[in-house]
Every structure is written in structure tokens, then in C-alpha cells.
Amino acid sequence: MIRLSANPTTDTVIKLVTVAVAMFAFVFVVMVPLYNVLCDVLGINGKTDGQAYTAVQAGVDESRTVTIQFVATKNDGMPWEFSPSSTVMKVHPGAVNDTVFLARNPMPSAMVAQAIPSISPSRAVEYFHKTECFCFNQQPLDGGAAAELPLQFIVDRDLPRDIGTITLSYTIFDVTEMAGAAVAVR
Amino acid sequence: MGDHHHGDHHHGPAKGIGRWLFTTNHKDIGTMYLWLSFAMFILGGTFAMIIRAELFQPGLQLVEPQFFNQMTTLHGLVMVFGAIMPSFVGLANWLIPMMIGAPDMALPRMNNWSFWILPPTFLLLASTLFMEGGAPAAGWTFYAPLSTTYAGPSVTYFIFCVHVLGLSSIMGSINIIATVMNMRAPGMTYMKMPLFVWTWLITAFLLVAVMPVLAGAVTMMLMDVHFGTSFFSAAGGGDPVLFQHIFWFFGHPEVYIIILPAFGVVSQIIPAFSRKPLFGYDSMVYATASIAFLSFIVWAHHMYTVGMPVAGELFFMYATMLIAVPTGVKVFNWVSTMWRGALSFETPMLFCIGFLVLFTIGGFTGLMLSIAPSDFQYHDSYFVVAHFHYVMVAGAVFSMTAAIYFWLPKWCGRMYNETMGKTHFWISFIGFNLTFFPQHFVGLAGMPRRIPDYALQFADFNMMSSIGAFIYGASQILFLYNVIATIVAGKPVSDKKVWDGAEGLEWTVATPAPYHTFETPPKIDPAHAHS
Numbered sequence: 106m107i108r109l110s111a112n113p114t115t116d117t118v119i120k121l122v123t124v125a126v127a128m129f130a131f132v133f134v135v136m137v138p139l140y141n142v143l144c145d146v147l148g149i150n151g152k153t154d155g156q157a158y159t160a161v162q163a164g165v166d167e168s169r170t171v172t173i174q175f176v177a178t179k180n181d182g183m184p185w186e187f188s189p190s191s192t193v194m195k196v197h198p199g200a201v202n203d204t205v206f207l208a209r210n211p212m213p214s215a216m217v218a219q220a221i222p223s224i225s226p227s228r229a230v231e232y233f234h235k236t237e238c239f240c241f242n243q244q245p246l247d248g249g250a251a252a253e254l255p256l257q258f259i260v261d262r263d264l265p266r267d268i269g270t271i272t273l274s275y276t277i278f279d280v281t282e283m284a285g286a287a288v289a290v291r
Numbered sequence: 292m293g294d295h296h297h298g299d300h301h302h303g304p305a306k307g308i309g310r311w312l313f314t315t316n317h318k319d320i321g322t323m324y325l326w327l328s329f330a331m332f333i334l335g336g337t338f339a340m341i342i343r344a345e346l347f348q349p350g351l352q353l354v355e356p357q358f359f360n361q362m363t364t365l366h367g368l369v370m371v372f373g374a375i376m377p378s379f380v381g382l383a384n385w386l387i388p389m390m391i392g393a394p395d396m397a398l399p400r401m402n403n404w405s406f407w408i409l410p411p412t413f414l415l416l417a418s419t420l421f422m423e424g425g426a427p428a429a430g431w432t433f434y435a436p437l438s439t440t441y442a443g444p445s446v447t448y449f450i451f452c453v454h455v456l457g458l459s460s461i462m463g464s465i466n467i468i469a470t471v472m473n474m475r476a477p478g479m480t481y482m483k484m485p486l487f488v489w490t491w492l493i494t495a496f497l498l499v500a501v502m503p504v505l506a507g508a509v510t511m512m513l514m515d516v517h518f519g520t521s522f523f524s525a526a527g528g529g530d531p532v533l534f535q536h537i538f539w540f541f542g543h544p545e546v547y548i549i550i551l552p553a554f555g556v557v558s559q560i561i562p563a564f565s566r567k568p569l570f571g572y573d574s575m576v577y578a579t580a581s582i583a584f585l586s587f588i589v590w591a592h593h594m595y596t597v598g599m600p601v602a603g604e605l606f607f608m609y610a611t612m613l614i615a616v617p618t619g620v621k622v623f624n625w626v627s628t629m630w631r632g633a634l635s636f637e638t639p640m641l642f643c644i645g646f647l648v649l650f651t652i653g654g655f656t657g658l659m660l661s662i663a664p665s666d667f668q669y670h671d672s673y674f675v676v677a678h679f680h681y682v683m684v685a686g687a688v689f690s691m692t693a694a695i696y697f698w699l700p701k702w703c704g705r706m707y708n709e710t711m712g713k714t715h716f717w718i719s720f721i722g723f724n725l726t727f728f729p730q731h732f733v734g735l736a737g738m739p740r741r742i743p744d745y746a747l748q749f750a751d752f753n754m755m756s757s758i759g760a761f762i763y764g765a766s767q768i769l770f771l772y773n774v775i776a777t778i779v780a781g782k783p784v785s786d787k788k789v790w791d792g793a794e795g796l797e798w799t800v801a802t803p804a805p806y807h808t809f810e811t812p813p814k815i816d817p818a819h820a821h822s
Contacts, residue, residue: 121464
């Protein structure tokens, strides 16, 4: 054992204080990043990759059809109207698909929203690629204004065959107060 | 009082309030911890009485739902951080130096400080009740975003309180570890230490490891609330589930922090009244260490329903079930200690046997809860409430009560009233079971916890529960009376051992224990190893 002080009590105290400080730091520098990495890698919580996917030419698998369901939810207290233009799409793996979500700000003042995606089943996360998504950015809307929020996605050809339906859910949050602050958005 | 056998530089306690404010004496500080924890036990108990009064009948009778939430939150916080934890720290202060033959704790001034920051903190926590928006109401587990986005302004005071409580616990633990590692009398090797010292040493390591994690969690809450970060806010890229992982990474070791010293107490008392050495001392030490290790890898069994991958659920399920093995070793060792012993049933022994029976029931319901697929039914129901009260109250509080009856005559040189003690036990035992046993049934039938109202079919069991709670609460007044009557006017005892079966260094000093003990280290009799 390394002795940090000639006095054994001081030695014990220095070591234990170091442990306590290290555990405090552990929460911030290990637990939080590790949790985020694990969620990304394993697709836990249906979190999708925050970056746009660069399409690779792989051809369309016309032999399969996958049902994509869209769900739009407003977080508590969010006054916007928010809904998918169509709730169900049937797509072929490998094909590029476009859809839009409809949003309207009924309030008199301008607001900023952030949509947070979640995919179910979570196993499908790594096979669902978004080449363009309104969720990549915060969405400002003037009072009374409406917008069509675009989404472009590709379902991977390697999607496990037992997955026939993927549900993509967006929850929209009011981030007007946070807007402009440098926050990591997905 | 005072140890007169050498020198005039030794003296008894100072006079007046200064004795308590500036004391560095482990016995004084232990006494203050014990009284503070009893005051908090009464305060937390009052909150429980309000909860049970509201739940006496279905419908909203006495309090508003928001206030009910504040009661459940404060009841949990005050009982865990105010009653149980400080009571065992007080016991550690009183007993560890006397059990290992040390003159005092290793860091007496820090000891004073770690106590004296507590009373103002609890005063501040209780004062949140009178603040605008009321006290914290997110439950003692204060899950984000309920405790961040949706919390009242008092959450900032709450966060400060948790920081200070953590600081106090860490200082207390460092003190205990430094004392046990450096101040043992010559010949008092680790494997000769009484089990109470062993369980506290391991508990102190748990505290040093996880209290900073709790501090980290509330620091993140503070930053989310006031400084615009988004650790737990989905809108800003954070995740509320992250809070639960961090909280329970602290929270599961925390439940062993509460119960391990209780195991230590029971391991001292059962041999004394069985007049046999503790069965399987070595296995007790290893079992305690195993439980401490396992406590770090089972936290997510508190959150099976958040949507974990199946592999995660299976891992946490099996790891949790594994804890039953060392815990079972302990229970069997206690039973084996009693086997063919010359048993007698004084009050401390009654509380220990009550502990043994009821804690085992709590352990079994814990095993039921560990089964991930069935936990989805039990989760957040009264079954969980029943489970953790069987381990917290019949576990920690019963053993603490046993400890007070067992060592109080040694501390103050007066014997408590045995009839009153036994009456206290039986009223407690009946009141406790009447309160919490029916909660298993309403929980399995689907009654959710932390709800001020309930469906009509739960009415009878809830009324039984409430009556039991009032009985249990009232029995603590009898306890308080018995303790005060003992200190003031109990029958004097002068026998060093007090109990004929008691073994250990603390029973080798005069009764009542002098203000200063073991200023010269005692000789360790090898025959009395780890008694």
C-alpha cells in the first residue's frame, strides 16, 4: 500500500477523500457519457442517431413491405397542433421515402419547438435511417403560422425479417426559453 | 464520572451547553446523534400518521393531494436520512471505540462537525413545508422531471439539504474507517473485531462510494433547474431515465447502508442472550462483504418497467437473486447461534427475534420483486411499500430499538423497566404487522403507492393498516418514556457486564461507561476473540 502521509490517520483520510471526489467525478465523466453511448449502441429507449444518414446505393428490396406507423405527441403544456400527414406508410427496404408532419402554432407569439424521436421496437433503431429530418434542428414558428415539417428515411435492407412494423414516434417540446442556448439536440 | 486512575489532566465533561456544542467526545457525539435521530423518527412518524389518517377511509378526507405528496416525500427523506442513518452513526460513535479498545474516534473534531451540520439541515428541510409551493413532493426518490421541471421553488433548498447530508455522511464514514483501520488495540486483528464493527466498516466504504453519486445526481438537478443544462430533460437531448440509473446506483447500496449495521447489532445481541458465541463468524464477515459488492450491480431492479432490453432485465434479475445467498447465510447463522443455546427473552432479544422473523419475510417479498416478469405487476404498488417497510422498520428500526435496550444500561448505569420494554415490543410487533401485512394484499390487488385516495374494495385493509400504524406510533411514546425514565430514575446497575452472556471489550469497562475509556489500550484476551 502506498503511504501518502507518515501519520496513518492522515494517510487514510487523504485516500478516502480522493475516493469520494473520484466518485463525484465518476457520475459526470463516466456515468452520463457511458449511458448515452450505451443507448446509442444498443438503441435502448428507441433513441435514433442525431445525424443525417448518407444514402448508399444498394437497390430496393421489392420482395418485402414494411409498415411504418407515425405517432405525434405533444409534451405537457405544449400548445402546438402537431400531427403526421399520414399515420401509416407501406415501404420497401432500401427505398427512399418522403413524408411530412404538420405543425401549427396557435399562440399569438413566435415559439420554438424541438421534436424528440423514438422508435419501437428498439431493435429496429439501427435499421431505420433518416436522411433528412425536422428533428435534427429546432423548429421556430411565428404566432399563428403553420408549417410542413419534412422527413426522409430509408429502411435498411438488413432489417430482421421478423420485424414487419416499425413505429416512429415524435414528442414535441416547447424549447422557446432554451432556444439559442447551445444545447445538444437530437 | 471520569477515569481517575492516572493524572489530573483528565476531566469529565464540560458544564452547560458548551459541553454539547464543542464536544469532541465520541460518547457525547453518539448521544447527540441518537437523540437527533429519535427526534427525526418522531417527525417522520408524524408525517406517516398524517398519511395513514388520510388513507383511513377512501375519498379525500383530511389533506389535499399535493400536501399528501409532500407528506410521503418528507416521510421517506426524514426516516432514511434523519432517523435510520444518524441513529446507526450514533451507535457507531458510542460503540466502535469501546469495541476495538480505542480512546476515541480518529478524527474527533470532524466528528463534532459532521454532527452539528445535521440539525440546521433538517430544520431547513422541514421549513420547506411553510414555503410558497410547499415542500418537495416528488417522492423520496425524486425522479426527474417531476423533481426538476415540475418542482416547486423549494427544490433548491432540498438539493442543498441533500448536499449537506451527504457531506455529513461522508465525513462520518471517513472517521469510522480511519478509526477502525488505525486505532484498534494491539492484538485486535481484523478477524477478531466484533461483527458490529465489521458491518460498519463495510457500510462506511459503501457510503464513501455512493454518497458522492447522490451529490452528483442532485447537482445535475440543480444545473437543470437553474443553469439551463439538460441532463434529464428530453427536450434538450437529455434523458429522464438517466436520473433513475444514477439515483439507484446510489439508492441500492443505500438500502444496504441502512441494513448492514442492523445485521451487526443483531450479531452482537443474539449470542449474548443465547449464551453462545456467534455461529459462523468468518462466514458472516464474508457474507457482509459479498452483499456490499453485489449491491453495486443490481440497481436497475428498481426500474424494470422503464423499457430495458431483455438481456438487462435478466442480468439484474439473476444478480439480485444472488443476494439471497449471503443474506441466507446470515439468517441461518443467527438461527444456528440460537440452536441449543441457553436462551432468555429480555427485551433486546425479543426485538432481535422479531427482526429475524420479519426481516426474513421482507427478504422473501424482495425475492418476489426481483423476478422481472412478475415485477411488472408489483411495481409501484403497495406490495413494494409492504416489502421495504418489512426490511426498513422490522429490519433497521427493530434492531436499533434492540440496541438501545441492550446498551442503554451500560451507557447510563441504570436498568430500564423490563415489563415496559416487553410491552413495547409486543405492541410494536402487533402494530407493525397490522400496519404492513395487509399492504401486501392491497398491493397484489393493484393499489398504487403514493396515492391519497383508493378504490372502495381496498377500504377494509386500509383501515386495518391505519389502526396498526396508530398503535405502532403510540408504542414509540412508551419507548421514549421508558428511555427517559431509565436515564433519570432507572434502577442502578454496577455490574460491568450488565448481561451475563454479553461478551466484548465494551463490557470490560466500568458501568456506567466512564467519559474516557481505554486511554491505555486493553489487553486482548485471545479466548475472547470476536465475541
